[in-house]
Amino acid sequence: MFKTIAVVGAGTMGNGIAHVFAQYGYQVTLIDISQTALDKALQTIGKNLDRQVAKALLTEEQKSATLANLRTATEIATGVLQAQLVIEAATENTALKLQIFKQLDAAAPPDCILATNTSSISITQIAAATQRPGKVIGMHFMNPVPVMKLVEIINGYATEAAVTAQITELSKALGKVPAVVNDYPGFVANRILMPMINEAIYTLYEGVAGVQEIDTVMKLGMAHPMGPLQLADFIGLDVCLSILQVLHNGFGHPKYAPCPLLVNMVTAGKLGAKSGEGFYSYAAGRQLCSWQQRPDHQ
Numbered sequence: 001m002f003k004t005i006a007v008v009g010a011g012t013m014g015n016g017i018a019h020v021f022a023q024y025g026y027q028v029t030l031i032d033i034s035q036t037a038l039d040k041a042l043q044t045i046g047k048n049l050d051r052q053v054a055k056a057l058l059t060e061e062q063k064s065a066t067l068a069n070l071r072t073a074t075e076i077a078t079g080v081l082q083a084q085l086v087i088e089a090a091t092e093n094t095a096l097k098l099q100i101f102k103q104l105d106a107a108a109p110p111d112c113i114l115a116t117n118t119s120s121i122s123i124t125q126i127a128a129a130t131q132r133p134g135k136v137i138g139m140h141f142m143n144p145v146p147v148m149k150l151v152e153i154i155n156g157y158a159t160e161a162a163v164t165a166q167i168t169e170l171s172k173a174l175g176k177v178p179a180v181v182n183d184y185p186g187f188v189a190n191r192i193l194m195p196m197i198n199e200a201i202y203t204l205y206e207g208v209a210g211v212q213e214i215d216t217v218m219k220l221g222m223a224h225p226m227g228p229l230q231l232a233d234f235i236g237l238d239v240c241l242s243i244l245q246v247l248h249n250g251f252g253h254p255k256y257a258p259c260p261l262l263v264n265m266v267t268a269g270k271l272g273a274k275s276g277e278g279f280y281s282y283a284a285g286r287q288l289c290s291w292q293q294r295p296d297h298q
Contacts, residue, residue, distance in 0.1 A: 002170055006031060006083040006108075008076065008100060013117055014089035015041035016145025019048060022069035023062070023146070024174050029071045031079035038072040045070070048146055076100070080108045085170070087139055089117040092242050097121060098129045105130035113163055115139040120190050120243040122250075123156035123183045133158035137167055140187065141176075143235075151176045156183050185250030186243065194243050197235075198259055200228035204279075205261040211279045229279040233272030241266050 003026065007018045010032035018030045018041070032038050049066055052058040058066075073079030080086050086108055088100055097116060104114050113135045116126055127136035138154025151171040155164055164180060171178035181188045200214050209217070215227020232240050241263065247256040265271075265278065272278030281288045 001166075001173075002084045003027060004082050004084050005029070006080045006086045007089060008032075008079075008086060008104070009089035009091075009117075010034070010037040010041035010072075011089065011091075013141060013143060013145065015044050016048075016143065017087055017089055017117065017141055018070060019045045019066070019146050020141075020174055023049075023058070023066045025065075025069065027069055027071075029073050029079045029083070031073045031076055033074055035072075035074055038074070042067075042070065042072070048144075052146070076103045077107045080104060080112070083108055083112050085113045085115060087115045087117055092118060092121065092239055094121050094125070097126055101126050101129045101136070105132060111135075113137065113166065115167065117141055119239075120186050120246040122185070123154050123159070127156045127158055134160040135163055137163055138183070138187070139167060139171075140189065142189075149175070149177045150189075151178050152187055152189050153178050153180045154183055154187050155180065186247045190243050191247065194240060194247060195255065197228045197232045197240055198244055198256075198262070201232070201259040201262050204229065205259050233278035233280055233282075235272070236274055237262060237270065237272045237278050238266050 005021045005026045006029045007014050008031045010030055014030065018028045022028045030038060030041060032041070046067065049058065049063045053060060053063055086104055088097060088104070090096055090100055097118065101114060108114065114130065114132065115137050116123065117140055118126070118138060119140055123136060123138045127133035130136055133156065136156055137159050138152070140152035140154060142148035142150045153164065153167055153171065168178045168180060179188070185191065186194060200218070203209060203214055204211060211229050215229050218224045218227045241258050244256055244258040248258070269275060270277050273282050276282050
């Protein structure tokens with residue numbers, strides 16, 4: 001089975017994926033062009049491991065073993081030489097992912113499986129950038145990776161059944177629950193989630209209710225742990241917009257058209273928690289409703 005794993009991209013998803021694999025005993029190389037990003041990722045993993053130790057989910061010895069399983073590299077060519085599985089977790093940008101997969105295909109061993117953590121971009125399109133489309137698959141982890149159980153496994157048009165079976169068993173070995181789906185825009189998770197978020201934004205845009213009222217209805221009425229506008233802030237409004245554009249372009253149906261308010265907020269740099277402001281304000285570690293009704297929103 002798998003022993004050596006490479007993860008491309010040291011951001012939130014990449015460091016979370018690396019953390020989980022290392023925790024379960026795999027040798028992991030985390031790859032990013034930025035050494036600063038790699039250093040930050042290792043610090044984040046260390047802090048998250050400390051939280052697990054504080055909650056008695058891990059021992060100090062297990063924490064040390066996890067960190068010992070991690071290595072870093074700033075070049076794909078050197079980072080994937082011994083990899084049996086590579087998981088790409090770069091920015092949700094089609095052109096960037098196609099470029100990365102061409103590099104991975106050229107550098108990784110012939111039998112290496114190439115997976116992507118994309119949440120919406122076509123696995124079939126990504127696989128077509130390689131000479132091994134049968135060994136390309138989607139492995140969509142949920143955020144935060146060390147906590148969330150689901151892995152959405154997406155078959156591309158040419159993905160081999162044996163590859164799907166291997167990735168399914170691997171996900172179980174990580175303590176995750178795999179759900180195998182097929183390659184259509186948004187897969188399952190975002191095909192259902194993003195229209196709900198978009199509709200919540202339309203509900204705000206049209207003046208039906210305010211931010212807190214919309215989120216309260218969904219939390220208390222539908223038993224959602226987080227309201228859709230707060231969730232959008234944590235996903236990133238730019239990411240939400242990008243996924244909706246993939247859905248809209250892929251299906252050509254107006255029900256997936258991004259709300260103009262979402263487009264304007266992203267254009268204005270109000271991206272949610274990561275920018276400090278979206279539907280809520282995240283200044284000084286506090287979350288306050290920041291969105292104000294303006295005449296031009298109607």
